[in-house]
Amino acid sequence: MDIAAGINAVSAAIALTRSLSDAAKVLDAASMKLEMAELTGHLADAKLSLVEARDEIARLEAECGRIKDTLQEKANLVRYRGYHYPHDKDGQPIGTAYCPTCLTIEGRLFRLIDSRRVHEGNHCPN
Structure with a gap:
């Protein structure tokens, strides 16, 4: 999952939360549980995307540091x-x-x- 998918999951969770607050009085308990499960799924997808993005950022920062070190060392050759x-x-x-x-x-x-x-x-x- 990438950052765009994480953003979409958060957007879907926000939209679902709005619809839940609007329809809370009308929905029965079963429908409410289904909507809450869907919301939880969207939030889990968002969390997964953010963890993957964090890992990728850390990998890229490490690679950037390695490249900087190599360039600095190459300048001394x-x-x-x-x-x-x-x-x-x-x-x-x-x-x-x-x-x-x-x-x-x-x-x-x-x-x-x-x-x-x-x-x-x-x-x-x-």
Whole structure:
């Protein structure tokens, strides 16, 4: 269920509450119970939508924070021979390069691993 469905459920619950207050004197007990059950269902749908929206917002905020951290870290890297490296105080590349595919496509920083085999070169652990 998405936010629009939650809003619709709340709107339906509000409309049903208005009709209940207008017709409370006319409705018998069975009809009143049926209307209250419908109202409860709409409110439960709204609550579910809000919980799902809260979870999605938390997930997106965490992803946004991860992307900000990656961008900040990337700004501190130096590009050398097509790869990004950490650098020393003089701006010279040091250590192992980061995977260019992961950095470009996924926006994630994974250091390449030396396979210790001449014909294979470095590979990404991701």
